[in-house]
Amino acid sequence: MNLPGRKGGSVPGLFQSFFMGGFECSTHRRHDGRRLDLIAQTGHDRAAGDDYRRMAAHGITTVRDGIRWHLVETSPGRYDWSSLLPMVRAARDAGVQVVWDLCHYGWPDDIDIWRPQFVERFRRFAKAAATVIRDETGEAPFYCPVNEIAYWSWAGGDKAMFNPMATGRGFELKHQLIRATIAGIDAVREVDPRARFVQVDPIIHVRAHPDRPEDAREAEAFRMSQYQSWDMISGELWPGLGGAPGYLDVIGLNYYSDNQWYLGGETIPPGHPHYRRFRDILVETYRRFERPILVAETGAEGDARVPWLRYVASEVRAALALGIPVEGICLYPVLDYPGWANDRHCPVGLYGDLDEAGERPLHAPLAEELARQRDAIDGVLSWRWPRREAAE
Numbered sequence: 001m002n003l004p005g006r007k008g009g010s011v012p013g014l015f016q017s018f019f020m021g022g023f024e025c026s027t028h029r030r031h032d033g034r035r036l037d038l039i040a041q042t043g044h045d046r047a048a049g050d051d052y053r054r055m056a057a058h059g060i061t062t063v064r065d066g067i068r069w070h071l072v073e074t075s076p077g078r079y080d081w082s083s084l085l086p087m088v089r090a091a092r093d094a095g096v097q098v099v100w101d102l103c104h105y106g107w108p109d110d111i112d113i114w115r116p117q118f119v120e121r122f123r124r125f126a127k128a129a130a131t132v133i134r135d136e137t138g139e140a141p142f143y144c145p146v147n148e149i150a151y152w153s154w155a156g157g158d159k160a161m162f163n164p165m166a167t168g169r170g171f172e173l174k175h176q177l178i179r180a181t182i183a184g185i186d187a188v189r190e191v192d193p194r195a196r197f198v199q200v201d202p203i204i205h206v207r208a209h210p211d212r213p214e215d216a217r218e219a220e221a222f223r224m225s226q227y228q229s230w231d232m233i234s235g236e237l238w239p240g241l242g243g244a245p246g247y248l249d250v251i252g253l254n255y256y257s258d259n260q261w262y263l264g265g266e267t268i269p270p271g272h273p274h275y276r277r278f279r280d281i282l283v284e285t286y287r288r289f290e291r292p293i294l295v296a297e298t299g300a301e302g303d304a305r306v307p308w309l310r311y312v313a314s315e316v317r318a319a320l321a322l323g324i325p326v327e328g329i330c331l332y333p334v335l336d337y338p339g340w341a342n343d344r345h346c347p348v349g350l351y352g353d354l355d356e357a358g359e360r361p362l363h364a365p366l367a368e369e370l371a372r373q374r375d376a377i378d379g380v381l382s383w384r385w386p387r388r389e390a391a392e
Contacts (some may be wrong), residue, residue: 014292014327015062016097020054020378022247022297022332025066027106029163040067043354044337048089054351057093058367064330066101067129075106079128088136094247099142099198102126102184105152110307113164116199122180127187140194143384145184149177149229150201178232182242200252200296205276209262219263230289252296256306278315282324292325297332299348307371313373318382
């Protein structure tokens with residue numbers, strides 16, 4: 001099966017490496033008011049150069065990372081780049097390409113996210129950040145303007161799990177984040193027309209429980225709502241927000257083992273008869289939007305890391321064989337991190353916590369599986385990894 005939009009004989013090649021590493025960079029305020037800064041909490045701010053070189057040693061020369069808006073914009077329109085410049089330069093020196101998150105759940109405290117000023121401040125910040133990155137690197141950049149609009153709208157706008165700690169305002173928050181995304185894209189393009197954008201949201205599957213077939217229509221409506229953010233960015237839904245096809249670029253899908261469930265009920269685990277194959281989700285998403293796809297986040301904890309990567313990679317290979325332009329798989333987070341709610345140690349990464357000597361322990365089973373999956377992807381694509389010879 002060959003799907004439209006794929007040039008004959010072409011292979012994914014937007015990014016330097018197919019497998020990527022994602023550095024957890026959340027900066028939101030929790031329900032108790034405490035601001036998180038996962039770049040600092042994982043020590044990535046202090047060890048960025050070493051962390052990027054660690055990635056390159058495994059053939060990972062593209063990463064996702066974040067710009068911490070709340071640290072950069074110290075007062076309205078005044079920018080302090082000291083938290084960003086060392087990371088930009090470290091990535092440049094390591095030969096690592098970065099997809100920069102401009103807003104990963106957090107913003108400066110003096111801004112009211114519900115007001116028009118939020119969109120304008122984000123526009124100005126995005127333009128300033130793009131100028132810095134253009135001048136420092138000279139490379140065509142990639143940005144995620146606003147991370148996980150759908151999840152943020154639900155968690156922050158409907159469930160008061162984190163900022164802006166609202167209930168019943170999820171759709172309103174989604175509109176505001178869409179406006180900010182569009183304004184940010186315009187601002188970045190003003191200073192660097194080469195820029196590409198990854199619009200990242202969770203991808204899910206929801207179905208009615210077999211004992212409640214009457215829920216089928218509601219379950220399908222819930223499932224289809226996952227596409228709202230992308231439809232708004234492209235102008236297919238609520239075009240008054242300013243969306244247009246040219247704003248929708250790379251579709252970033254975040255996918256974990258608990259992303260499928262019965263409506264109002266329990267998770268559907270992988271291997272269950274009602275579990276939908278990931279390859280089928282990839283096919284549906286591509287048919288709907290006809291844009292390149294990035295698996296922008298995927299991973300698991302503890303001993304589940306290896307089988308989960310094996311499953312996701314095998315499904316991506318199957319999708320590639322069907323002609324779906326999947327551009328990469330991002331291990332996320334690629335470092336162990338402290339849990340958002342309780343600071344518990346979350347063993348999810350290819351590497352663990354920094355020790356006193358500045359080293360991180362390698363999770364060898366995941367590294368070995370990553371090497372196997374790199375070779376398997378090579379076999380499907382019949383191409384060699386960029387910079388692979390240098391990494392080896």
